[in-house]
Amino acid sequence: MTALGLIETKGLLAAVEGADAMLKAADVRLLERNMVGGGLVTITVAGEVSAVSASVEAAVAAIGRIDGAALVSGHVIARPDAEIATILALHPATDAAQAAVCCASAGPAVKASAQAAVPAADGVKVPETTAGKTAGKGDAATPARYEISQLKKMNVGRLRQVARSLKGVSLTADELTTAAKKDLIDAIINAYRQIEE
Known part of the structure; x- marks a missing residue:
């Protein structure tokens, strides 16, 4: 893993749309979907830095097209530390x-x-x-x-x-x-x- 991409949405519909856009936009692997609570859903992907950046941007754009969908945040971590593996499902x-x-x-x-x-x-x-x-x-x-x-x-x-x-x-x-x-x-x-x- 050379980069980690995360989007957090309010509601499952926006999360599914974002995950779909992320996976279609670039060569990234879906690591996990985490339902935090209170309607917050986090989608995590991994791949090359440029691919992850493109996929997060695509997800932000796709979620923006849905009426009433709320994107809480979208973030890319380039070359995360190896200790991140302890909190994420990396395989x-x-x-x-x-x-x-x-x-x-x-x-x-x-x-x-x-x-x-x-x-x-x-x-x-x-x-x-x-x-x-x-x-x-x-x-x-x-x-x-x-x-x-x-x-x-x-x-x-x-x-x-x-x-x-x-x-x-x-x-x-x-x-x-x-x-x-x-x-x-x-x-x-x-x-x-x-x-x-």
Whole structure:
């Protein structure tokens, strides 16, 4: 990463329009979308300095064309310090590739388990904790496996439970108690990959 570009908007519509303009205007990578609260949404991109500058300018122009959209700020940081990596998700392409590999390798198995669960779920709502425990009771070597979309919907406490139940999780017990949601999901995906090998 040689430059970091950020836009902050009031409202999701302006943020989506800005992100679209940023990605279409230049060769930049979308790092993250962060909903701060109070309607503020921050979009972060990375790439070459000139590309990031052009993409931020394009986003500012695109958001300006939307009636009622509020651009709070747009900023480019050229050659940010390496410590910035601790507060940003700097490897989204790797995460997306991991997600694709995880879903592709588990595609048929996930579909089969989803089809098997459909008849049992007619009219009966089973909590996730019960489903995970019953899957674990049948075969201790194969813990319940969740899709990435399911992991993203879980709260942090549930993700910590899932991570603790898996063997080969890269986080220590102390790191598990303080890890962010994204870090927990990454650790769970990596543990699934190790189980497959």
